[in-house]
Amino acid sequence: MKKKLRVAFFDTKPYDRHFFDLANTGETSYEITYIPERLSRRTAHLVEGFDAVCAFVNDDLSKPVLDHLVEAKVPVVALRSAGYNNVDLQAAWERIHILRVPAYSPYAVAEHAVAMMLSLNRKLHRAYYRTRDNNFSINGFLGFDMNGKTAGVIGTGKIGRTLLSILKGFGMRIIAYDAFPNEKAAEEIGFSYHTLEELYAESDIISLHCPLTPDTHHLINHEAISRMKPSVMIINTSRGQLVDTDALLDGLREKRIGSAGLDVYEEEGEYFFEDLSNEALDDDRLARLLTLPNVLVTSHQAFFTEEALRKIASTTLSNLDAWFAGEALENEICYRCNEPECRKEKAGRCF
Numbered sequence: 001m002k003k004k005l006r007v008a009f010f011d012t013k014p015y016d017r018h019f020f021d022l023a024n025t026g027e028t029s030y031e032i033t034y035i036p037e038r039l040s041r042r043t044a045h046l047v048e049g050f051d052a053v054c055a056f057v058n059d060d061l062s063k064p065v066l067d068h069l070v071e072a073k074v075p076v077v078a079l080r081s082a083g084y085n086n087v088d089l090q091a092a093w094e095r096i097h098i099l100r101v102p103a104y105s106p107y108a109v110a111e112h113a114v115a116m117m118l119s120l121n122r123k124l125h126r127a128y129y130r131t132r133d134n135n136f137s138i139n140g141f142l143g144f145d146m147n148g149k150t151a152g153v154i155g156t157g158k159i160g161r162t163l164l165s166i167l168k169g170f171g172m173r174i175i176a177y178d179a180f181p182n183e184k185a186a187e188e189i190g191f192s193y194h195t196l197e198e199l200y201a202e203s204d205i206i207s208l209h210c211p212l213t214p215d216t217h218h219l220i221n222h223e224a225i226s227r228m229k230p231s232v233m234i235i236n237t238s239r240g241q242l243v244d245t246d247a248l249l250d251g252l253r254e255k256r257i258g259s260a261g262l263d264v265y266e267e268e269g270e271y272f273f274e275d276l277s278n279e280a281l282d283d284d285r286l287a288r289l290l291t292l293p294n295v296l297v298t299s300h301q302a303f304f305t306e307e308a309l310r311k312i313a314s315t316t317l318s319n320l321d322a323w324f325a326g327e328a329l330e331n332e333i334c335y336r337c338n339e340p341e342c343r344k345e346k347a348g349r350c351f
């Protein structure tokens with residue numbers, strides 16, 4: 001019998017195992033080892049003897065870890081995520097192939113962003129606890145009609161556009177900013193592009209849907225916040241480091257920000273996805289955010305729907321199938337993918 005290819009899955013939870021076991025029945029089914037620990041310098045030695053590594057959003061794929069993977073002769077990393085800001089693509093170049101799941105369910109993330117907006121606006125996260133305590137007072141729960149208000153979306157890719165369509169249905173005025181505007185989508189959905197400055201000045205709700213890059217790191221900082229409407233609601237379901245947490249906390253303290261919904265957090269790596277209910281939180285900024293009634297934190301769960309997990313599992317495994325079959329790698333990424341002479345476009349692989 002042909003020996004199965006071995007894949008080391010890092011940072012796995014029971015739901016990963018469930019959906020990957022369901023999907024791992026194709027022609028090239030793999031011998032999957034589910035490792036609960038994150039991939040890091042400390043755990044990189046576990047990759048010895050594997051044919052591939054599968055990693056998630058908080059796994060560390062910096063140069064020292066990639067060096068270790070290359071030494072261990074692991075030729076490919078399959079990310080089971082869309083974002084890849086945790087990978088040093090330059091260090092990976094011409095040494096190890098990086099595959100990802102570019103799209104699995106834009107609805108999952110966009111709908112979670114809307115859930116956060118509705119909860120913060122109508123104080124559902126607080127009402128839930130009040131009524132359970134037989135406290136039927138509605139003092140402090142005054143919200144606003146979203147109808148007629150302005151929503152500003154930063155990043156009009158798959159998720160941003162899905163969100164814009166949903167908010168259009170609420171009767172909101174929808175505006176957007178993107179470094180690479182998509183005028184066709186703007187016309188079809190009915191939103192308009194503006195400068196960041198205009199978007200900050202005009203939006204009642206601002207939702208972030210751009211990737212984390214050197215250009216977008218701390219996009220929401222003191223200066224940006226100083227240009228926003230005083231009661232603005234900020235929603236971040238994209239990546240924690242888009243928001244300067246100190247600036248956010250100052251804005252909340254000074255009442256320059258009305259409310260914030262955070263599915264991601266700058267330093268989430270140590271905390272999100274883990275049950276730390278028996279421990280004291282040692283991150284003072286996260287602890288402070290969690291005390292504020294107008295802040296709603298969820299732990300990177302926007303992607304977490306049945307449909308998204310099925311698609312993540314099937315695409316991750318078909319990316320590996322394509323790699324091991326020597327086929328073109330549609331979902332490979334490298335730091336040169338945005339260049340006009342991108343090799344993948346011509347040869348099907350980045351290098």
Ligand SMILES: NC(=O)c1ccc[n+]([C@@H]2O[C@H](COP(=O)([O-])OP(=O)(O)OC[C@H]3O[C@@H](n4cnc5c(N)ncnc54)[C@H](O)[C@@H]3O)[C@@H](O)[C@H]2O)c1
Binds near residue numbers: 103209210238300
């Ligand atoms: N919370 C979650 O569970 C979760 C799940 C999936 C994705 N995400 C995050 O959502 C982000 C968006 O996902 P997507 O599928 O819509 O990606 P996408 O690639 O389809 O869209 C990203 C958009 O951002 C734009 N962009 C790039 N640089 C920009 C800049 N400097 N300023 C403004 N816009 C810029 C791009 O032009 C593109 O239109 C991902 O990068 C990821 O970080 C979060």
